[in-house]
Amino acid sequence: MKYISRSGAMTIAVGAGLSLVVLPTGSASAAEDIHVGCNDIPGLVDAINQANTNGGRITLAPRCTYTLTTPENPDDGLPEITGDVAISGNGSTIRRAPDATESFRIFHVVSGGTLTLKSLTVSGGVSSDFGGGAANEQGTLNLNDTVFKDNFAVTGGGVSNDGGRLNVERTTFERNRAAGFGGGVLNTGDGTTTMKGGSLLKNRAVTSNGGGFENQLGTASLESVSVRGNTGIEGGGIRNVNASTLNLKSTTLRDNIAVRGAGLSNLTTTFGTATATLVDSLITHNTAITAGGGIDNQSGGQVTLTNTKVVGNIPDNCTPEGSVPGCTNPTATIDPPSTQGLQSDDDVKDPE
Template identity: 90%
Template sequence: MRFISRSGAMTAAVGTGLSLAVLPTGSASAAEDIHVGCNDIPGLVDAINQANTNGGRITLAPRCTYTLTTPDNPDDGLPEITGDVTISGNGSTIRRDPNATESFRIFHVVSGGTLTLKSLTVSGGLSGDSGGGALNEQGTLNLTNTAFKDNSAVTGGGVSNNGGQLNLDRTAVERNTAASFGGGVLNTGDGTATMKKGSLLKNRAVTSNGGGFENQVGTASLESVSVGGNTAIEGGGIRNVNGSTLNLKSTTLKDNIAVRGAGLSNLSTTFGNATATLVDSLVTHNTAITAGGGIDNQAGQVTLTNTKVIDNEPDNCAPEGSVPGCTNPTAAIDPPSAQGLQSDDDIKDPE
């Protein structure tokens, strides 16, 4: 017998198969807190399955490492997120075992699902497709005080957002690797990504573009984000391409490396014009092998408002004049030769 009370009234449900005409607030179907013991992987799997059904809040043991040795399904370490699931990590880590024989990402949010991660580190995910740490496919992925580190995939080494909503708040995306594009984060398929007060650091797109962040057919807004030490062929820090929209506010792009567009690559194609707006931001000390040390703007539109693009190598912006308000230093004048400075007659032994 289960008793559910509301406003002093009591309703009794006896036996099975009995339905109630009215279910009061706080019924058995409401979301409940589910606590999972340290490194209890079966318990974590069960908790996610329950939360998918009822909308659950999962709490992990503080500062514990949860190690996944085998996948839950062929592509994912944990069950797919189909409902409304929240996981509070309490400073814990969920990782793929470095010695695992199978490749799998950690999280996968499918269409209609919502996953919220708080105070959690996700690491070691390895996907032969997209999203080494997490793949969000037309769902919602919220990351708060979270870190995605040392994950790898073909695209979107850390996080891949395909047609969904991705929100990063005070979140670090570091040392992730994509074999192709989007070393840290990939936003594509008309997806929307927002990032505030976090970092994209030391991510790498090995054979392609968007070392820190690849915005490909999407809309992305970054505010108060540090984008540094990322590498790629084009867009070491960020690449914005194929009709995408990029908004940067109070954001720094520094110490990124690429063949072209070390800080930012903004590229328009037959798929549409790419537009990038930088407000109160700084692009500095980025290094390109050929051109566009700070910004490489290929037929797109880049707008700078109270933004500095300075001290990049070999130039600040390319092509010359493509970014209004961005200037390149004048060519350096070679110093005179030693012969021009003094003749042999001028050189005397010290007395």
């Protein structure tokens, strides 16, 4: 039996109690775990660099907070993911320090890289560009039992998936903010996102669209997801735009707020037809300031409802009238709420 412990630049290997050998860290095999002590940031950076080369599995200390005070490179708190890296958090958190003076996201997956996160919270990331918590550029990002909360970026406040694969299971995106598109998640550049279970909760696109989820020129499938309490100008819960494909199954859009398209905004542009298919889903109690409390289907977009209810939204369920087959509006007129509280000047400021 072998036990591998890494701290700093040395690896200690003990075999069957017979010998003690000090080896260079690079000599460990890809199948071995790399254990990182609580809040050992140099050890975490070293572990990621090793895993980029050897494909190692990184295990964090249980229920610990790892606080990043400075960026590892100009944009990222940790080394770019270029290899096959898996991090098991054991209920721990990796965060940008609240008093950090520099802006940086937490994770960045580049083309050809694969990052798998399990049982981990990622919080406090700040990007002056895209992906406050994590940016995935033509790589693969797998999230299992993970939480992204209180991250901020210009686009993709929680996660930005640009031309890559984002695979999400039982994961929560909560209170993330974008100055522009995609408060919780931005899926763009022919990216593919698959989300099963979990929630998009109280995210905001402060001055733009897709409070919970923005799907631009991408393909997104959400199954058994709760999309609740998100806010944006168009698409408080979800916006699907620019020849994108959106599939919702057993998913609920509830209590989202927008100027229009509070639950779902589906917008066809010159890039092509936006297509949304909803199966066994529910859109209810969403509030729009002007129109499309439940669904705003603009410019000839295609929305298909199968065993799906769009009910109880304010001021209407679907707009334009008749644009979503099977969706009807109440006959009584409901006055929309005022715009007060939707946003303020302070909302667009960097949280620093």
